[in-house]
Amino acid sequence: MDEAAFKILELEDAFEGPECVLGKSIADLVTYIDPPGALRKEIRRRKHVHAHEWNFKTLKGTEKWLMEDSYLVQDPETGEDVIQVITRDITSNKRAEQALHASERRFRETLESVQMLAVQFDAEGLITFCNDYLLRLTGWTREDLLGRHWLDRFIPKGLRERLEQDFYAEGMTIEDMPAHYENPILTHSGACLQVLWSNTILRNDAGQPVGLTCLGQDITEERRTREALRHSEERYREILESIQEGYYEVDLEGNFTFFNDALCRICGYSEEEMHGLNYRHLYADESTVQRVYEAYNRVFRTGESVQVFDCEPLRKDGAKALLEVSISPMPGPDGKTHGFRGIVRDVSEHREAERALRDSEERYRELFENANDIVYTHDLEGNLTSLNKAGERISGYSREEALKLNVMDIIAPEYRDLASKMVARKVANGGEDVTRYELEILGKEGRRIPIEVSTRVIRRGGQAVGIQGIARDITERKRGEEKRSQLEAQIRHTQKLEGLGVLAGGIAHDFNNLLVGILGNAGLALMKMPPRTPARSYVEKIEETAQRAAVLTNQMLAYSGKGAFVVQPLDLSRLAQDMGHLLSAAISKKAVLKYNCASGLPLIEGDAAQLQQVVMNLITNASDALGDDPGVITLSTMVVNATRSYLSETYLDDDLDEGFYVSLEVSDTGCGMDAETQARMFDPFYSTKFAGRGLGLAAVLGIVRGHRGAVKVYSEPGHGTMFKVLFPAAQCGEKRSEVERISDEYALLDEWRASGLVLVADDEESVRAVARETLTERGFTVLTAEDGREAVEVFAKHAGDIVAVLLDLTMPVMSGEQTFDEMQKIRPEVPIILTSGYTEQDAVERFSGKEPAAFIQKPYPPRELVKVFQNVLNAKD
Numbered sequence: 001m002d003e004a005a006f007k008i009l010e011l012e013d014a015f016e017g018p019e020c021v022l023g024k025s026i027a028d029l030v031t032y033i034d035p036p037g038a039l040r041k042e043i044r045r046r047k048h049v050h051a052h053e054w055n056f057k058t059l060k061g062t063e064k065w066l067m068e069d070s071y072l073v074q075d076p077e078t079g080e081d082v083i084q085v086i087t088r089d090i091t092s093n094k095r096a097e098q099a100l101h102a103s104e105r106r107f108r109e110t111l112e113s114v115q116m117l118a119v120q121f122d123a124e125g126l127i128t129f130c131n132d133y134l135l136r137l138t139g140w141t142r143e144d145l146l147g148r149h150w151l152d153r154f155i156p157k158g159l160r161e162r163l164e165q166d167f168y169a170e171g172m173t174i175e176d177m178p179a180h181y182e183n184p185i186l187t188h189s190g191a192c193l194q195v196l197w198s199n200t201i202l203r204n205d206a207g208q209p210v211g212l213t214c215l216g217q218d219i220t221e222e223r224r225t226r227e228a229l230r231h232s233e234e235r236y237r238e239i240l241e242s243i244q245e246g247y248y249e250v251d252l253e254g255n256f257t258f259f260n261d262a263l264c265r266i267c268g269y270s271e272e273e274m275h276g277l278n279y280r281h282l283y284a285d286e287s288t289v290q291r292v293y294e295a296y297n298r299v300f301r302t303g304e305s306v307q308v309f310d311c312e313p314l315r316k317d318g319a320k321a322l323l324e325v326s327i328s329p330m331p332g333p334d335g336k337t338h339g340f341r342g343i344v345r346d347v348s349e350h351r352e353a354e355r356a357l358r359d360s361e362e363r364y365r366e367l368f369e370n371a372n373d374i375v376y377t378h379d380l381e382g383n384l385t386s387l388n389k390a391g392e393r394i395s396g397y398s399r400e401e402a403l404k405l406n407v408m409d410i411i412a413p414e415y416r417d418l419a420s421k422m423v424a425r426k427v428a429n430g431g432e433d434v435t436r437y438e439l440e441i442l443g444k445e446g447r448r449i450p451i452e453v454s455t456r457v458i459r460r461g462g463q464a465v466g467i468q469g470i471a472r473d474i475t476e477r478k479r480g481e482e483k484r485s486q487l488e489a490q491i492r493h494t495q496k497l498e499g500l501g502v503l504a505g506g507i508a509h510d511f512n513n514l515l516v517g518i519l520g521n522a523g524l525a526l527m528k529m530p531p532r533t534p535a536r537s538y539v540e541k542i543e544e545t546a547q548r549a550a551v552l553t554n555q556m557l558a559y560s561g562k563g564a565f566v567v568q569p570l571d572l573s574r575l576a577q578d579m580g581h582l583l584s585a586a587i588s589k590k591a592v593l594k595y596n597c598a599s600g601l602p603l604i605e606g607d608a609a610q611l612q613q614v615v616m617n618l619i620t621n622a623s624d625a626l627g628d629d630p631g632v633i634t635l636s637t638m639v640v641n642a643t644r645s646y647l648s649e650t651y652l653d654d655d656l657d658e659g660f661y662v663s664l665e666v667s668d669t670g671c672g673m674d675a676e677t678q679a680r681m682f683d684p685f686y687s688t689k690f691a692g693r694g695l696g697l698a699a700v701l702g703i704v705r706g707h708r709g710a711v712k713v714y715s716e717p718g719h720g721t722m723f724k725v726l727f728p729a730a731q732c733g734e735k736r737s738e739v740e741r742i743s744d745e746y747a748l749l750d751e752w753r754a755s756g757l758v759l760v761a762d763d764e765e766s767v768r769a770v771a772r773e774t775l776t777e778r779g780f781t782v783l784t785a786e787d788g789r790e791a792v793e794v795f796a797k798h799a800g801d802i803v804a805v806l807l808d809l810t811m812p813v814m815s816g817e818q819t820f821d822e823m824q825k826i827r828p829e830v831p832i833i834l835t836s837g838y839t840e841q842d843a844v845e846r847f848s849g850k851e852p853a854a855f856i857q858k859p860y861p862p863r864e865l866v867k868v869f870q871n872v873l874n875a876k877d
Contacts, residue, residue: 002018003018005018005087006018006021008064008066008087008089009029009030009058010058010059010060010062011029011058011059013059013060014059029059030056030057030058030059031056031057031058032054032056033054033055033056033057033063034054034055034056039052039054039070040083043070043071043072043083044072044081047071047072048069048070048071048072049068049069049070050069051067051068051069052067052068052069052070053065053066053067053068053090054066054068055094063091064089064091065089065090065091065093065094066087066088066089066090066091067087067088067090068085068086068087068088069085069086070083070084070085071083071084071085072084112131112132112133114131114133114215115133116133116215116216116217117131117133117134117137117138117195117214117215117216117217117218118130118131118133118134118213118214118215118216119131119134119145119150119154119213119214119216120202120211120212120213120214121149121150121211121212121214122210122211123173123174123209123210123211124149125149125150125151126147126148126149126150127145127146127147127148127149127150127153128146128211129146130142130145130146134216137187137193137218138185138186138187138188138193139187139188139189140153140187140188144188151163151164153186154185154186155183155184155185155186156184156186156192159183159184173209174201174209174211174212175201175209177199177201177212178199179198179199180196180197180198180199181196181197181199182194182195182196182197182219183195183197185216192220193218193220194218194219194220194222194223195216195217195218195219196216196217196219197214197215197216198214198215198216199212199213199214200212200213200214200215240260241260241261241262243260243262244262244345245262245343245344245345246259246260246262246263246264246265246266246267246343246344246345246346247259247260247262247263247341247342247343247344248260248263248341248342248344249330249339249340249341250279250339250340250341251338251339252300252337252338252339252340253278254278254279254280254293254296255276255277255278256274256275256276256277256278256279257339259274263344266315266321266323266344266346267282267313267315267316267321268315268316268317268319269316273316279292282313282314283311283312283313283314284314288311288312288313291309291311292311292325295309295327296327296340299327299328299329299337299340300329300337300340303329303337304329305326305327305328305329306326306327306328307326309324309325309326310322310323310324310325310347311323311325321346321348322346322347322348322351323344323345323346323347324344324345324347325342325343325344325345326342326343327340327341327342328340328341328342369388369389370389371388371390371470372390373390373470373471373472373473374387374388374390374391374394374395374451374469374470374471374472374473375387375388375390375391375468375469375470375471376388376391376407376468376469376471377458377466377467377468377469378406378407378466378467378469379465379466379467380423380427380464380465380466380467381406382406382407382408382423383405383406383407384402384403384405384406384407385403385466386403387399387402387403391471394443394449394473395410395441395443395444395449396443396444396445396447397410397443397444401444407419408420410441410442410443411439411440411441411442412439412440412441412442412448414440415439415440418437418439419439419453422435422437422455423455423467426455426456426457426467427457427464430457435454435455435456436452436453436454437452437453438450438451438452438453438474439451439453441471446784449473449475450473450474450475450478451471451472451473451474452471452472452474453469453470453471454469454470454471455467455468455469455470456468456469483648486648486649487648511549518542518546522539522542522543522546525539526539526540526543567605567606567607568605568606568607568608569603569604569605569730570603570604570605570606570608570611571601571603572601572604572611572637572662572664572727573597573598573599573601573637575608575611575612575615576595576597576615576635576637576664577595577597579612579615579616580593580595582616583615583616583619583635586616586619586620586623587619587620587622587623587633588623588626588627588628590626590628590629590630590631591622591623591626591630591631591632591633592630592631592632592633593619593633593635594632594633594634594635595634595635595636596634596635596636596637597635597636597637598636598637598638598639601637601638601639601662602639602660602662602729602730603729603730604662604707604727604728604729604730605707605728605730606707606727607703607707610703610706610707611703611707613699613700613703614664614699614700614703614704614725615635615664615666617696617697617699617700618664618666618697618700618723618725619633619635619666620696621666621696621697621723622666622667622668622670622721623668625668625670625671625672625720625721626668626669626670627670627671629670631668631669631670632668632669633666633667633668633669634665634666634667634668634857635664635665635666636663636664636665636666636667637662637663637664637665638662638663638665639660639661639662639663639729640660640661640662640663640724640726640863641659641660641863642656642658642659642660642661642710642726643658644658646712647710649712650710650711650712650726651682651701651710651711651712651713652701652704652705652709652710652711656708656710656728657728659728659729660729661709661710661726661727661728661729662726662727662728662729663724663725663726663727664724664725664727665722665723665724665725666722666723667720667721667722667723667857668720668721668722669720670720670721671717671718671720672715672716672717672718672719672720672721673715673717673721674717678713678715681697681713682697682698682700682701683698700723700725704725704727707727707728708727708728709725709726709727709728710725710726711723711724711725711726712724712726716764752778752866752870753778753779754778754779754780754869754870754873755779755780755781756780756781756801756802756803756804757780757781757782757783757798757801757802757803758775758780758781758782758783758802758803758804758805758806758869759782759783759784759785759791759794759795759798759802759804759805759806760772760775760782760783760784760785760805760806761784761785761786761787761788761790761791761805761806761807761808761811761819762784762786762806762808762811762835763786763787763808763810763811763812764808765786767808768784768786771806771865772784774865774866775865775866775869778866778869780803783798783802786811787811787812787813787814788811788812788813788814788815788816788818788819789813789814790813791805791807791811791814791819791823792814792819792822792823792826795822795823795826795827795830796826799826799827799830800827802827802830803830803831803873804830804831804832804833804853804869804872804873805823805830805831805832805833806833806835806865807819807820807823807832807833807834807835807852808835808836809834809835809836809846810836816834816836817846817847817850820832820834820847820850820852821850824850831853831854831872831873831876832852832853833852833853833854833855833856833868833869833872834847834852834854834855834856835855835856835857836855836857853872853875853876854868854871854872856868
């Protein structure tokens with residue numbers, strides 16, 4: 001070790017000189033910071049290691065750095081391999097380097113901490129540093145940027161070419177870079193950010209420029225805002241010049257400071273004339289000036305805008321204009337109101353059009369509300385949008401209720417498909433023409449209302465937006481058509497019967513002439529024949545057969561209405577009861593014959609034998625209807641007050657007079673008749689049985705015709721049949737008081753009215769409809785149910801309001817007996833009236849131990865139903 005090395009290692013205090021450390025290990029002389037083991041191996045392997053740096057601490061504790069060149073050589077004295085080291089002390093260099101690194105670290109930490117883009121590049125323009133903020137904002141990574149030229153990475157292509165020309169072709173250097181400049185830079189995604197840069201030149205110790213530090217502020221949004229503001233101002237100016245409304249700005253004195261061309265046009269002044277013009281100059285009367293001043297003053301005091309007010313300024317040419325004016329405060333930089341701005345609209349023509357439209361709408365509204373037909377509109381989805389008073393009256397819905405409904409909600413189900421197709425077809429075809437068709441709607445209470453509908457498409461801007469319709473209630477027309485159809489059918493049937501009657505009468509007349517000869521000659525022959533002659537029995541058989549033929553001809557005469565009647569006053573009840581033995585013998589053994597004959601009936605004028613024939617034929621027909629099944633036949637007599645409407649529904653209504661008739665009624669619980677059978681039931685020799693019984697019902701019809709009476713038939717398949725024969729009551733003195741009594745009774749019944757909620761439960765829609773109409777006419781509100789379970793649910797819901805129930809004995813889901821029991825549990829005091837096609841006796845047997853309020857047998861006329869309700873409710877009161 002030489003003297004220089006001895007001093008570098010600071011061994012003076014521990015040893016006297018270099019010779020004293022010979023034989024010592026270097027580890028005894030210093031404290032290693034970097035252990036030399038790996039270095040020694042490298043020296044032995046390579047024989048030479050150049051410029052190796054290592055640091056250590058001296059025995060005094062000083063940290064030092066050395067740079068060494070190490071050689072593996074042989075000791076000339078011993079011949080052993082030793083390491084020869086030439087060393088240089090680089091401690092001062094290292095300390096300067098560390099200070100520089102610390103300074104650079106602090107500088108870069110500062111650049112990392114600022115919310116600005118920071119980038120450094122050398123004199124060649126290669127990027128040497130970029131902060132995290134720049135990386136986050138641009139999406140680049142350090143690997144993408146470090147060592148790359150700043151023009152290649154950051155500058156868009158078009159600008160890059162210009163900068164390359166400026167910097168390199170013109171010989172510019174870093175020192176020529178401006179301290180501040182603005183340019184776009186590229187992000188990793190290819191988008192551009194607008195950046196405002198501040199540049200600082202980096203210099204070496206000699207003061208020469210070696211790089212550039214750039215700090216940038218992202219002003220992209222600020223630039224966009226400025227551009228948007230500029231475009232907005234341009235659009236604002238374009239809009240002001242293009243709109244038809246006038247725009248103005250005035251100072252606090254009311255002088256115009258800014259306005260558009262439209263305002264000049266509205267007021268009739270040129271642009272030069274409007275500048276500095278005061279608003280007061282535009283109004284002729286002081287009251288208008290004062291009103292406008294007060295509006296400006298209110299805006300100034302409150303800071304709130306006046307949206308619209310009307311005024312009538314004078315144009316320059318002296319003409320008046322009706323204007324709508326708005327006023328808004330115009331704040332200055334200090335936030336205080338420095339003037340006013342607003343919009344001016346010339347509404348002269350518009351107000352005139354509004355006035356004309358109001359007049360037109362008023363006329364339309366009067367037509368709309370006062371029309372007798374339903375007038376309505378709905379949108380393309382079918383939602384009702386308007387309904388007139390006639391629509392409310394006819395449908396039963398209030399306007400508020402109707403406007404919550406879809407038109408399909410009130411159209412009867414079977415017509416909904418038709419209505420949908422008609423609307424779709426009209427919209428598809430452009431349908432300006434009016435389309436008419438018929439359908440039925442459902443009123444609020446469920447009543448079916450036939451209407452004739454006329455519709456057209458409502459259009460706005462050429463597009464279909466809805467349907468307007470006019471609907472006429474054609475209930476009366478339909479009723480008239482139905483009555484006309486019934487009358488025509490009745491006339492055809494009457495003509496048919498009359499034709500058959502003429503034929504039957506002619507045949508009977510001629511045949512009777514022949515029978516006279518047969519019976520007369522047979523009688524003469526029998527008078528001259530000995531009693532025991534073998535041929536006598538044959539002649540007697542001829543006479544018997546001829547007599548039977550005579551009975552048939554009498555029936556034919558009766559059918560034709562030309563029979564020979566022995567007319568006398570008769571009590572119809574007594575006549576029927578006196579035939580009891582004969583009638584019992586004529587019916588099936590399984591049939592029960594029940595009498596319900598009224599006493600004290602008015603007498604009728606009639607032929608007893610012919611009327612007995614009527615009774616016998618009707619009873620026989622009822623027995624045939626029962627067949628081999630057990631059943632009940634009921635024979636009743638009563639007085640009927642027949643109206644014109646009632647008589648029009650009977651057979652043989654040859655303009656019979658209204659009034660009181662004595663009625664013979666025969667009903668059965670048999671199979672009933674369908675419409676086809678009823679159409680032919682009075683045809684001669686027609687029968688649904690295997691073997692017919694001659695003229696039968698045809699004879700009944702003829703006899704009744706001869707007595708100036710009528711026949712009414714009620715029948716439904718499976719519900720039995722009732723024949724009601726009407727005979728005019730005779731005006732006999734001794735019976736006049738009875739007629740008057742019955743007349744008074746019916747008059748009271750016709751006048752009877754009631755109120756309250758009634759439940760009608762029956763599985764037949766036609767029965768429910770008749771009962772509902774009958775009871776509604778008398779003042780009741782009627783609820784209906786089509787099966788037992790529904791009846792119990794409706795009864796439970798309205799039990800507190802229901803005053804009586806009409807309950808069918810036989811219904812689906814829940815029988816009449818079960819329904820009766822459930823209703824009794826809910827509210828036993830409500831009277832329940834039973835009805836059935838079975839007899840009252842059968843109903844009583846099925847309701848053993850229970851007490852319904854009353855019973856009415858089907859079929860029943862409306863008057864009988866009213867009478868039962870009257871009796872039940874009067875008894876309850």
